[in-house]
Amino acid sequence: MIDKKPVTAATLLRAKQNGEKTVWLTAYDAASASIAEAAGADVLLVGDSLGMVCLGYDTTIPVMLEDMIHHTKAVVRGNKTAWVVCDLPFGSYQESPEQAVKTSVRVMQETGCDAVKLEGGAHMAETIRFLTERGIAVVGHIGLTPQSIKKLGVYGMQGKTEDAQAQLLADAQAVEQAGAGALVLECIPEGLAAKITGKLGIPTVGIGAGPGCDAQVLVWHDLLGLSEKNPSFAPAYANLREIISDAIGRWAADVRNGTFPKS
Numbered sequence: 001m002i003d004k005k006p007v008t009a010a011t012l013l014r015a016k017q018n019g020e021k022t023v024w025l026t027a028y029d030a031a032s033a034s035i036a037e038a039a040g041a042d043v044l045l046v047g048d049s050l051g052m053v054c055l056g057y058d059t060t061i062p063v064m065l066e067d068m069i070h071h072t073k074a075v076v077r078g079n080k081t082a083w084v085v086c087d088l089p090f091g092s093y094q095e096s097p098e099q100a101v102k103t104s105v106r107v108m109q110e111t112g113c114d115a116v117k118l119e120g121g122a123h124m125a126e127t128i129r130f131l132t133e134r135g136i137a138v139v140g141h142i143g144l145t146p147q148s149i150k151k152l153g154v155y156g157m158q159g160k161t162e163d164a165q166a167q168l169l170a171d172a173q174a175v176e177q178a179g180a181g182a183l184v185l186e187c188i189p190e191g192l193a194a195k196i197t198g199k200l201g202i203p204t205v206g207i208g209a210g211p212g213c214d215a216q217v218l219v220w221h222d223l224l225g226l227s228e229k230n231p232s233f234a235p236a237y238a239n240l241r242e243i244i245s246d247a248i249g250r251w252a253a254d255v256r257n258g259t260f261p262k263s
């Protein structure tokens with residue numbers, strides 16, 4: 001765990017330079033933010049995965065900017081020192097660099113978050129540069145980019161061919177050169193993730209990308225065993241689904257048999 005002063009982009013960069021791993025975790029509300037931050041998460045990512053884990057959608061596509069703002073405000077309220085990153089949702093930045101700035105300014109002013117994250121490699125470099133030159137901290141995201149699921153067809157490992165691996169390396173370098181402060185590598189081969197990590201000066205954040213990244217990120221529900229099914233790379237560290245349903249079941253039984261509340 002890095003020190004308890006407020007985490008900044010510079011803190012994360014320094015951690016990479018010192019060979020220290022940093023810990024990123026998704027959070028979607030004030031309670032999860034406060035628990036995660038107090039337990040030592042360095043970065044709270046308000047992922048658009050909230051569409052799937054909190055809002056009941058099948059993909060992240062239907063997530064609206066208002067959803068992201070609503071949840072990010074809550075995370076910022078629950079947080080003390082972690083760096084808070086808000087995902088820009090599908091359709092809120094892809095049109096033009098100007099659209100991305102407008103969206104990011106709104107997100108930052110309304111939520112108080114520290115950075116925005118957007119999906120895409122070299123083709124998004126112009127947008128990332130446009131944002132960073134205007135003082136906005138950006139986290140990139142390449143490999144499996146869930147907002148492209150309708151194009152990809154399935155959620156699965158990316159970068160399986162030599163050409164695809166070369167493209168991902170070029171994407172990573174383009175994102176760094178455009179000024180991003182960190183880069184999420186989702187579902188790419190371990191060796192490629194380690195190679196990208198070695199070539200970049202900015203921290204890489206792995207999810208399904210092996211141990212060679214500078215940081216790891218997991219989805220709150222997967223880490224804590226709240227998901228119905230976990231990805232193979234993310235074993236649950238607790239079984240909250242079972243604990244919660246057991247507690248509700250015992251309380252419901254007590255209500256029905258008249259032992260709750262006690263008189």
Ligand code: KIV
Pocket residue numbers: 026045046047048049050087141184186207217218219
């Ligand atoms: O939306 C999200 O939670 C993410 C992480 C999986 C990286 O983008």
